Amino acid sequence: MKYLFIVNPVAGKGEGLNYIQEIKKLFKEEEYYIEVTKRKGHAIEIAKKYSSESDYIIYAVGGDGTVNEVVNGIVGSDSSLVIIPTGSGNDFIRTIDPNYKKKDFLHKLIGGNTTLVDIIKINEKYFLNIASVGLDADIVYNAIAFKKMKLVKGDMAYIFSVAKTIFGKKGIPLKVKLDGKEIWDGKVLLLAIANGKCYGGGIKITPNAEIDDGLADVCLVENSNLLKIFRLLPKLATAKHTESKEVIIYRAKQIEIEGENIFRVNIDGEIVESDRLIMQVIPKAIKLVIPEN
Structure with a gap:
């Protein structure tokens, strides 16, 4: 080999x-x-x-x-x-090895098992973990701008970005279709299409997602006022946001998202812009080595 x-x-x-x-x-x-x-x-x-x-x-x-x-x-x-x-x-490694530690991790991989996992095609690209639109994509985008400022260092860029993004957030008008059926036409605070469970440094946005079930987990958060947003944020950190009435979880093989205007998309940490996204789950598309327990 x-x-x-x-x-x-x-x-x-x-x-x-x-x-x-x-x-x-x-x-x-x-x-x-x-x-x-x-x-x-x-x-x-x-x-x-x-x-x-x-x-x-x-x-x-x-x-x-x-x-x-x-x-x-x-x-x-x-x-x-x-x-x-x-x-x-x-973030993706947290889905396949929730308790991973960097020490001796290479040895665990050498003795790991190979399995077939899904990926998701998004327009003409592919992703393994999560693509999202709305609040988090804008936070990442604004953080990049803050990082370019000389006096802003490390995590301060994200803290400033969270504050700026939340207080300036108005929601994004989107039409969403799942497997050909329109399920949403209105403003959303956040929309995540997930193969894995975690993003944003360990936030379990879709805690029940599986990487080999042939389906994407879709987390839609309705547009909310500041009070509801601040109530939601701690729940995101503990994966209890799915209990909130503003949060709706779906599963689908194909996802279509259309915006009135161009919006930002966070694809596994990369920010791109589009006004229309077509996503398709590709079942068992790549071989992945799972670390040895």
């Missing part, structure tokens, strides 16, 4: 680079390659190049964005995905 390690050198302040010497030690008897990404989208190119030439076990060494790029590079191939989480959020 051939092994490929795609390392994002900036994820988690360069934590992925610390794995290189351990990789060389553990795989010295194997055929392996290490590639360090140099720009956005580079992991897609690397994964696509190698998996088109042969079948590889491909390790994505980085955060959820790196994992997303590798997924888009191996779709349609027989290569397998392995995740070494070194980013700031590392």
Whole structure:
């Protein structure tokens, strides 16, 4: 078997680079390659190049964005995905290993089992974890802007962004269809389409989602006033938001979202803009290595 390690050198302040010497030690008897990404989208190119030439076990060494790029590079191939989480959020890994610890994690992966899991196609791209519209997408977008300010450091960017976004939030007018049936026409505070359970650094937005059931879990939060938003936020942290009457959970194979105007979309941590999204669950589309218990 051939092994490929795609390392994002900036994820988690360069934590992925610390794995290189351990990789060389553990795989010295194997055929392996290490590639360090140099720009956005580079992991897609690397994964696509190698998996088109042969079948590889491909390790994505980085955060959820790196994992997303590798997924888009191996779709349609027989290569397998392995995740070494070194980013700031590392949300998808919480779905397959809720109690993961970075120490000795590489050893757990070497002894892991390979299984087939779903992915979701969104327009012309794919994602493994969660795509969302509304409050959280705007928080991520605004945080990027705050991070560019010299006096704003670390988590302060997200704190400022949450405050700015919540107090300025008006809801997004959307039409939503699930499996061809219109289920919503109005303003939403947040809309998440999920394959995995967690996003935003561990928030279980869809706590009952499964990665191999052929369905996406859809969490729709109705547009709410500030008081209701502040009541909802603590529930999000404890996965009890699904008990709120403003929150509706659906399951579907196909999701269509149409906006009156262009809106922001958070796809596994990447922000894009669109006025129409078509999503389709692709069942058991890629091979994923689950860490050894």
